[in-house]
Amino acid sequence: MGQKNNNKYRKIIAAATKVFAKNGFYKAKVSEIAKEAGIADGTIYIYFKHKDDILIALFEEKMKEVLDNMKKQISLESDPLKKIERFALLHLKLIEDNKDMAEIIQVELRQSSKFMKDYHNIKFAQYLDLIGDIIQEGKEKGLIRKDIIPGIGKRAFFGALDEMSRFWVLSKRRKYNIETAARQISSYFINGIKR
Amino acid sequence: MGQKNNNKYRKIIAAATKVFAKNGFYKAKVSEIAKEAGIADGTIYIYFKHKDDILIALFEEKMKEVLDNMKKQISLESDPLKKIERFALLHLKLIEDNKDMAEIIQVELRQSSKFMKDYHNIKFAQYLDLIGDIIQEGKEKGLIRKDIIPGIGKRAFFGALDEMSRFWVLSKRRKYNIETAARQISSYFINGIKR
DNA sequence: TTCTAACACGAATAATCATTCATTTTTTTA
DNA sequence: TAAAAAAATGAATGATTATTCGTGTTAGAA
Numbered sequence A, B: 001m002g003q004k005n006n007n008k009y010r011k012i013i014a015a016a017t018k019v020f021a022k023n024g025f026y027k028a029k030v031s032e033i034a035k036e037a038g039i040a041d042g043t044i045y046i047y048f049k050h051k052d053d054i055l056i057a058l059f060e061e062k063m064k065e066v067l068d069n070m071k072k073q074i075s076l077e078s079d080p081l082k083k084i085e086r087f088a089l090l091h092l093k094l095i096e097d098n099k100d101m102a103e104i105i106q107v108e109l110r111q112s113s114k115f116m117k118d119y120h121n122i123k124f125a126q127y128l129d130l131i132g133d134i135i136q137e138g139k140e141k142g143l144i145r146k147d148i149i150p151g152i153g154k155r156a157f158f159g160a161l162d163e164m165s166r167f168w169v170l171s172k173r174r175k176y177n178i179e180t181a182a183r184q185i186s187s188y189f190i191n192g193i194k195r
Numbered sequence C: 001t002t003c004t005a006a007c008a009c010g011a012a013t014a015a016t017c018a019t020t021c022a023t024t025t026t027t028t029t030a
Numbered sequence D: 001t002a003a004a005a006a007a008a009t010g011a012a013t014g015a016t017t018a019t020t021c022g023t024g025t026t027a028g029a030a
Helices: A007-023 A030-037 A041-046 A051-076 A080-096 A099-107 A107-113 A122-140 A151-169 A179-191 B007-022 B030-037 B043-049 B051-075 B080-097 B101-105 B109-115 B124-142 B150-170 B179-195
Strands: none
Touching: A007 A030, A007 A041, A007 A051, A007 A099, A030 A041, A041 A107, A051 A080, A051 A099, A051 A122, A080 A099, A080 A122, A080 A151, A080 A179, A099 A122, A099 A151, A122 A151, A151 A179, A151 B150, A151 B179, A179 B150, A179 B179, B007 B030, B007 B043, B007 B051, B007 B101, B030 B043, B051 B080, B051 B101, B051 B124, B080 B101, B080 B124, B080 B179, B101 B150, B124 B150
16 A cells, blocks of 8 residues: 555556646645546545645655756766756757646646645755756866856756746747757856856 | 725735735735734725736736836947847836735736636737837847847747746745846846847 | 615635545465 | 465545625725
């Protein structure tokens, strides 16, 4: 019961992803998730204690996937400045390919610290740290200015990408293509911080 | 009835700002707003049709204020690159000085297009456009690279600032001071886009 | 001062949903 | 195959709260 590799557990997560994305966490009905998953309402409570838990589990699952993928891709590149460019492209691609997930992370992640007082999204912090580490590495290799503060740099860069995806997630039509946006944003940042 | 300059109307907005900031829109009880405003529950419905309307009105009010203020401050500077720096500082100062408002804009603004299907936050778009216009001006004056796309640039810069404020709003202790963050972020951006 | 209409009140309403649990179905064990 | 355990069901519960509305209050007009 409640195994993560359980078939129904996965089904619920998948259904919740769809349903939360449609109208947000609060408007999502547990019964709708159940229906989408093709199971009874009560069954959800065999796998999750509360509605909140579904959202938390969903974050953990998706973020783990994203994080692993990004780590792997980044490690294929040795030049820190190139890593930054690749990060941007991959991040935006990810959004493109997982619209439902992106929508939830965009909208609900923001609230997480509000409606789940104690839940700290460690995975998200680790994601940010990927950027921080690249900046640190770049400084050590003399490619990035010494006065750049990684803790600020990582947030600025992530924020830039994130605002772009927010725009995409919330608007119907895609105005700029992924590659253009990734290239622009990483060029601002790379030119801005390099020695 | 329902005048915007009405005493009670303002009281409700002020109270709602506090209450929404505490636990988010959905967890906020109308009765709590009433209590905070020192009026009866029903009185709120003399001034607002629905709970949603309070949030919308709140956005409009605050954004108008912010927008006017920012416009004025920006116009005092003539150099576009300096304008960008000033924008950053002012934006972060604003967050600092209006924590409740910042918290709502950070968290609830994100949801607006979800729970209020038809509400489009024009004021926010105008705020973004302030940055877009500065970039455009900079290009025309030959200070900013011709290949910079204002529509991407404005979002990247805003996003960078916004992620920084999110960090502040959601965490207890302020790790970096306003001026440092503003200087860092605007320097990344200015160096990144200048000719 | 008396009347009236706008304003305000707050208890009662009514609808919404997360969650429970008695029952049934399926799977595992012996 | 029979008994026991686990999983699943979904109707019923119970708690929550936005909103209403019958009644009271106030401030200005006449």
